[in-house]
Amino acid sequence: MKLKNQIALITGGGRGIGRAIAERFAREGAAVMLTSRTEAELRAAVAAIEKAGGNAGYLAGDLREEAFIPRLVGETREHWGEIDILGINAGIYGPMKPVTELSSAEWDDVMSVNLRAPFLLTRAVLPGMVRRRRGVVLNISTISAKLAFPLGAAYAAAKAGLLGLTRVAAAEVGRYGVRVNALCPGPVQGTQMWEEVGAGLQKAYNLTEAQLAEETNAAILQGRPQQPEEVAAAALFLCSDDSSAITGQAVNVDGGEAFY
Ligand SMILES: NC(=O)c1ccc[n+]([C@@H]2O[C@H](COP(=O)([O-])OP(=O)(O)OC[C@H]3O[C@@H](n4cnc5c(N)ncnc54)[C@H](OP(=O)(O)O)[C@@H]3O)[C@@H](O)[C@H]2O)c1
Numbered sequence: 452m453k454l455k456n457q458i459a460l461i462t463g464g465g466r467g468i469g470r471a472i473a474e475r476f477a478r479e480g481a482a483v484m485l486t487s488r489t490e491a492e493l494r495a496a497v498a499a500i501e502k503a504g505g506n507a508g509y510l511a512g513d514l515r516e517e518a519f520i521p522r523l524v525g526e527t528r529e530h531w532g533e534i535d536i537l538g539i540n541a542g543i544y545g546p547m548k549p550v551t552e553l554s555s556a557e558w559d560d561v562m563s564v565n566l567r568a569p570f571l572l573t574r575a576v577l578p579g580m581v582r583r584r585r586g587v588v589l590n591i592s593t594i595s596a597k598l599a600f601p602l603g604a605a606y607a608a609a610k611a612g613l614l615g616l617t618r619v620a621a622a623e624v625g626r627y628g629v630r631v632n633a634l635c636p637g638p639v640q641g642t643q644m645w646e647e648v649g650a651g652l653q654k655a656y657n658l659t660e661a662q663l664a665e666e667t668n669a670a671i672l673q674g675r676p677q678q679p680e681e682v683a684a685a686a687l688f689l690c691s692d693d694s695s696a697i698t699g700q701a702v703n704v705d706g707g708e709a710f711y
Contacts, residue, residue: 452480453691458531460484460524462514462572463541465492467642468591471679472538472686477505479687484527485509487541506531514541514568515560524575533583536690537576539569540591542610544644547651550604558605565609566616573620577629584628587690590617591682592633592701597709602655603648614701621699630698632689637705638667638676645676672707 459476463469464485470492473483477500485493486509493509500507510526512519527534545561546553569590580586595603596610614633621631638645653663668674685704688694703709 452478453687453693454536455480457481457535458484458527458533459536459538459690460486460527460534460572460576461538461540462568463487463591464509464538465489465496467644468636468639468679468682469538469540470496471683472540473507474500474503474505475680475683475687476536476538476690477507478503479691481536482506482508482531484523484531486512486514486523488513514572515563517571520568520571520575524572528579533579534576535580535586537572537586537588538591538686538690539572539589539613541568542591542593542644543606544603544648545605547602547648547655549602553605561605562609562612565606566612569613569616573616573631577620577624580629581624581627586629588617588620588629588631589686589689590614590631590633591686592617592635594635594637594703594705594709596635596701597703597711602651617701618699625698630689630694632694632698633701634682634685634689635701635703635705635709636677636682637671637703637708639679639682640676642679670708671705675706677704677706 459481461473464473465487477483490511497507497509543564546557590613592610592613595607617631617633682704
């Protein structure tokens, strides 16, 4: 087991990529604390992990609310112990509109979940890791932080900002045994986010589902989307000692779509 006796806090752990990461980490011996707004999804994820013999807990809340962050970190520490792994995965795409039609409230909402919450979580958790001279932060960004797709300006900007946060935090804690990295997945099949974005793109460009899949896959060397479990496998690598010399990086899990 690669994460034996470790404590992992994973945001957005109730479904999609976050749940796949939680299940994988639990199978590798970590106790996982999950959070999102939808309690029913968190309860189901925890039940599945426990049924498979793992340890998991949850606290439901909204990461846009600043007061929720210390509560989440405090309850994780109280219940499980010091946090070894912080998986910042919760995210929203926001309304699919051209930048000229986005309201400032819509822009702020995307920033709040995708960039402000990661900052608040990082600020709350890093000092403990530095004190203990151990820990890993993993930010789930996206290939949209590196490539140009229309109708997602706030999402791309927030997620590119997240890569900046990743690099600077890594620079600040690198000498204290703490690593900070990011993953940049392409389209991840079966997730609510990709279903919603796909539906938005079909509508905006008048495409059938098959046409959209063909266009999307044509831009990917492997010619297919990614699976949540493939992102979870890369997350495990970056959160385990297998990647002990890797920090400040943004690793693409995109089947070959971007090349930096
Ligand atoms: N799916 C893709 O194709 C893709 C590609 C690249 C990157 N990503 C990134 O991967 C991450 C996971 O997304 P996913 O694909 O698994 O999509 P998803 O199924 O929509 O999951 C998003 C998760 O974030 C949580 N969340 C959203 N807003 C929140 C808030 N205000 N407070 C707390 N939790 C919140 C959601 O739970 P609640 O709604 O219940 O709060 C959910 O658990 C995201 O950061 C996304 O940007 C996804």
